[in-house]
Amino acid sequence: MTSRVEVDSPAGFTGQQPRAVRKALGMLEAVAQLGPGTTAKEIARFAGVPPTTAYRMLNLLVAEGFLVRVPDLSGFALGRRTAELSRAAAATDTAASLHETVETLRSHTRFGLHVASFTGGRLRFVDQDPDHEIVGIGLLAKNLHANALGKLMLAHNPALGVGLELRRLTDHTVCDPEVLRAELVRTQRDGHAFENQECRLGRSALAVPVRNHAAEVVGGLCLQGSPLRVSDTDPEQLGFLHDGSRQLTGLL
Template sequence: MSNGEQKTNGRAPREGSEAPGGVQSVDRAVSVLEILAREGSAGVSDVAAEIGVHKSTAFRLLAALEERDLVEQNSERGKYQLGFGVLRLASAIPARLDIVRQAQPVLEDLAQRFDETINLAVVREHYAVNVQQALGSAAVASQNWVGQLTPLHATSSGKILLAYMSEERLDSVLDAAGLKPYTEHTLTSRKVLMGQLAQARQEGFATAFEELETGLNAAAVPVRDHTGAVVGAVSASGPAYRFDKARIESIAADFKAAGERISQRMGWLG
């Protein structure tokens, strides 16, 4: 092989394979999708600034993704959000996840009994990602949370996932994520958050009162695998006027039992 030839993972490039510039375009396109998943929506200038390209390049990336239905323009002029094409791709993932298969019947039972939105979340880097959802008859179904990345410190499922991390990983995740305020009720004090995480470990239960969205309350319990490690969190959420502290306290025992049922289906014998 001449000095001018390159290898990728120890293999020579195949004939007709992508040039480095093509790989860079793919990397940038994926970055755009991650930005929209994290922020909800963003304009061309926002995307360009975050990935470090000219606005014309960002526009071309968004246009290409829009053509594939992976992004779409929302009602706010000039803003883009994830399109339904992403949901089409994401829908292939839950069927491969054992935790989703084991949790599904329990999630549906909880949705029917509590009449609220039930979500199953796992950790991805320094976010919680919702991998399955079930809706009760009274659930506010204005948003499909499946595939959504949510902040760990501002959600009940996120607090559960944080609570059972090792001290080293917890520090690393919080350092990377920060404590961004989403509402006036979001926890922005690390000391206060650590206190809530200790309580969540003790009680096996976490809550979030209007901390991610004004008017939205939630509660969550852990899901364990066969080793006893917490690998997910099940949350119930609903409007603050209905899913209030008293309502959450009234379902706490049943909710914890449901988390244990999923854990047992995952092989946990504790």
């Protein structure tokens, strides 16, 4: 006698389980990237999921404990089960050398130092400096034109810039397509990107590519600090970053 295993599937996703799983994972990544309090609309936009589908899946993820609603019910945060997965991953992390290498680099600079991944055409932080919080982190992934890491992504993957909305976040934000295009050409030529209070006043940043062993750009190393101290013409800062990116080759 042949036994049959019944698999529960959420209403509306029958026969499309692989796509549904990818969407759910993208929504979890959205909350992880954008932070607690992320709204359903922001999650749907980040994950590329239609709003009606997003609401159904969010309810499911909350019911299963992967997400929770923030106290004022305005948005979502990662839940207990996601935290358990994170702890389990950390305990078996095969790329621990990435964090160790970055921590060593941090011991040689007074600036904030962060590492981001560009996998899948998304800007995602994989190692944030615990002593230098990134204020407004949710803005970075949504406004690639206004931050150093985003410019690095655009310079090495021009397709991401097609149809990109150049929103003005501060008086320093580059919103002219031709000016941005020229800056991206310089970024690729010179090997670094610069941000001068374009995403947030009082903050500047330098970013250089992190490559895999095939020399492909898979992420970025970013140095962040005061506009009075971070400069794209400082040979010491640029040398430090380029040396650090070489140490991170193949670790991301």
